[in-house]
Structure formats: C-alpha cells, structure tokens
Amino acid sequence: MTHLSTTGLAVEIGGRTIVSGVDLDVPRGSMLALVGRNGSGKSTLIRSLVGLRPPAAGTVHVDGVDLARLSSRRRATRVAYVAQEDGPPEDLLVGEMVAMGRTPHRPPWAVDERSERELVLEALRHVGMAAKVDRPCQHLSGGERRRVMLARGIAQGCDLLVLDEPTNHLDVHHQDQLLQTVRRLGCTVVAAVHDLSLAAAHFDAVAVLHDGALHALGRPRDVLTPELVRDVFDVGARHLTDPVTGRVHLVLGAGAPPVPAPREAVL
Ligand SMILES: Nc1ncnc2c1ncn2[C@@H]1O[C@H](COP(=O)(O)OP(=O)(O)OP(=O)(O)O)[C@@H](O)[C@H]1O
Incomplete structure (x- = not known):
C-alpha cells in the first residue's frame, strides 16, 4: 500500500495561485475526503497530486518518491486517477474502456491476453458492471459511466486511487456501494466529495479546502463541526x-x- 504526502504544495494556473501551502499526510490504506466549496481548488489540487499539474512550489511524495521525478508511465503504475467528468468515448465497448487502465502494465504492441480480460472483468465486478462488458459505452446511463470509469481506475492496479467526485451521477444506493467497494480494495484513497454525510460516513479523514488553502484536516467528527x-x-x-x-x-x-x-x- 502507498503512503502519500505533500509539503507546502502550491499550484498556479496562468500566473494565478489556485492552491497554496498544502501539507497532507495520507497513511497507507486510509481514505481522505477532500471537501470545499465550488472553486475552492479541489480538482486543481487533485491534478497536482497525480502529477498532471506540476507544483509551483512544494512537493508530492508517493512512498517517499518525489512524483515529479517519475516518468508518466511509471506514475501510472503508482497512481490511478479518475477525473471529475471523465466519460468513456461512446464508440468503445465497456471492456475495451476498462482495458485502457491496463496500458501502463503492457509491453508495447502486446496483444490482449486471457488474463488481461479476467482483470478487466474483475474490475467491472467490483462496480457491478461485469454483465455489460461487451456493451457499447454509448448505451450506459450517467451513473453507469461513472462506475465504468472507476473500474478503469481499479484495473490500473495501483495502491493509490485519486478520485474527483466519484459519486457524481450516482443514486444513493450506488454512492454507498461505490465507497464501500473502494474501501474493500484496501488502497490509499484521496477523493473530492461534495456530500459531507458521505465524507463523514466513509472516510478516515477530511481535508477542507477554502480559497485554495487547507482550512482544516483531521477525523470527520473533529473537522465537520x-x-x-x-x-x-x-x-x-x-x-x-x-x-x-x-x-x-x-x-x-x-x-x-x-x-x-x-x-x-x-x-
Ligand atoms: N484550466 C484553468 N484555467 C484557469 N482557471 C482555472 C483552470 N482550472 C481551474 N481554474 C480556476 O481555479 C479555481 C479552482 O478550480 P477547481 O476546479 O480546482 O475547484 P473545485 O474546488 O474543484 O471546484 P468544483 O467543486 O466546482 O468542482 C477556480 O477559480 C477555477 O476557475
């Protein structure tokens, strides 16, 4: 399992500081919810945590390794990221979409193998979508798309999952199921969530971002007053x-x- 930490993390976009001074420590196998108002900087911070936005200052360490020093392929074997509005392209089959999560593990030009299909099916089983493995993505509902995108993240086989609003578009049953599934995986998890009740019920810790700064960090019951x-x-x-x-x-x-x-x- 993976330990994630940041020190003095700051992110700028177009010369404007969006996030600054963020110190996080996410112990192995624990789940951290990132909450805050719209525009507080959650997605920007998350993109920096997965190496998609280089920090303007500070560092992100994954198991003590500076993320900025890893190639994108190596990063993709350490951190799986599911973006906020990531949706599968409509002309792909569900299984093909999830198989894209396996890319960092495949040698170039590798042909699909039986074991790879089994990994894809296993990831889809985690989100209750295995029966739709051969359906076109365009036939999925909004909530089913979110679950397939999570399956792609699971198929990536990383010990660190970073999820931007994973419960968007999901009904209450699937919100609960998805977060229970994520917990059962045993990964280290950072997820932006808007629902404070879900944050309190499913996460070990909550980080509150306010105007791009870390306003509070700790156990849900201590933080969400x-x-x-x-x-x-x-x-x-x-x-x-x-x-x-x-x-x-x-x-x-x-x-x-x-x-x-x-x-x-x-x-
Ligand atoms: N690519 C970009 N170019 C310019 N400004 C951006 C860009 N991405 C984000 N911002 C700005 O950074 C700030 C933080 O945005 P961000 O998406 O990180 O917030 P958020 O907390 O995830 O919001 P939400 O809850 O609405 O998803 C906002 O003011 C936004 O306009």
Whole structure:
C-alpha cells in the first residue's frame, strides 16, 4: 500500500495561485475526503497530486518518491486517477474502456491476453458492471459511466486511487456501494466529495479546502463541526444524536434552534 504526502504544495494556473501551502499526510490504506466549496481548488489540487499539474512550489511524495521525478508511465503504475467528468468515448465497448487502465502494465504492441480480460472483468465486478462488458459505452446511463470509469481506475492496479467526485451521477444506493467497494480494495484513497454525510460516513479523514488553502484536516467528527460548516459553506448546521444508535449526525440546512415564540401575555 502507498503512503502519500505533500509539503507546502502550491499550484498556479496562468500566473494565478489556485492552491497554496498544502501539507497532507495520507497513511497507507486510509481514505481522505477532500471537501470545499465550488472553486475552492479541489480538482486543481487533485491534478497536482497525480502529477498532471506540476507544483509551483512544494512537493508530492508517493512512498517517499518525489512524483515529479517519475516518468508518466511509471506514475501510472503508482497512481490511478479518475477525473471529475471523465466519460468513456461512446464508440468503445465497456471492456475495451476498462482495458485502457491496463496500458501502463503492457509491453508495447502486446496483444490482449486471457488474463488481461479476467482483470478487466474483475474490475467491472467490483462496480457491478461485469454483465455489460461487451456493451457499447454509448448505451450506459450517467451513473453507469461513472462506475465504468472507476473500474478503469481499479484495473490500473495501483495502491493509490485519486478520485474527483466519484459519486457524481450516482443514486444513493450506488454512492454507498461505490465507497464501500473502494474501501474493500484496501488502497490509499484521496477523493473530492461534495456530500459531507458521505465524507463523514466513509472516510478516515477530511481535508477542507477554502480559497485554495487547507482550512482544516483531521477525523470527520473533529473537522465537520457546525461552526466549520457555517464558516466555510455558509450553511446552517447542527449536531443531532441518533436516539437509536447514539451516533452524532451533522444536520445541514438547520440553522440555530428556533427562538421560542413569545408567550402570550396572560391578562
Ligand atoms: N484550466 C484553468 N484555467 C484557469 N482557471 C482555472 C483552470 N482550472 C481551474 N481554474 C480556476 O481555479 C479555481 C479552482 O478550480 P477547481 O476546479 O480546482 O475547484 P473545485 O474546488 O474543484 O471546484 P468544483 O467543486 O466546482 O468542482 C477556480 O477559480 C477555477 O476557475
């Protein structure tokens, strides 16, 4: 399994600093959720974590190796990345799409082998899509496309998975299933997610990006406080204790407790 860390990571686009001063430490086999408002820099940070945007300052280390020193082929054997709006080209079959994840492992001009097809099928089984291996991608729904793209990332066979909004387009069942699947893989995971409840339920740690800076980092229950949610997301929130399980839940959109109505004057 892979250990990911960044030190003083900054990313610029067109001379504008988008992300700065990000120190992350993601232990082997743990799952980190990256949350923040639209435009806070999550995708930019993620692209830098996978080596697609070179840092303007700072470093990204994967198992102690500076990512910037690896060739793109070597990087692709260490980090699998599933982008936010990555969709399979319509004229490919599902299996062909997922097989593209195997490219870094194949010698040039290698012909497809039986074991490669088995790896593709296994990746598709993880996301419940093996039955559609020979279907054209254009016949898939939006949620099925997301699952096939995750299967491609799984087929890449890396111990580090970096996912940009993996639960987009998925219904609640498949959101839950997908994150459970990712957990079962046992990989080190960094994923941008918008749903704070999913972040709290499925991830070991949460990093909150705000205006391109790391605003908070820690266990979900320590980080996702009503105060932070109000400050960062400008949404009212409250903690409520589940009367059955005793677990504390964050309720969003719930402002401060209503002020009691003034009692009627008793004449
Ligand atoms: N290629 C680009 N060229 C110019 N500006 C960019 C580019 N990519 C991102 N930005 C800017 O960087 C900032 C951060 O964008 P980014 O996509 O990283 O945010 P995000 O947190 O992932 O947002 P969202 O939740 O909406 O996906 C935004 O102001 C965006 O306009």
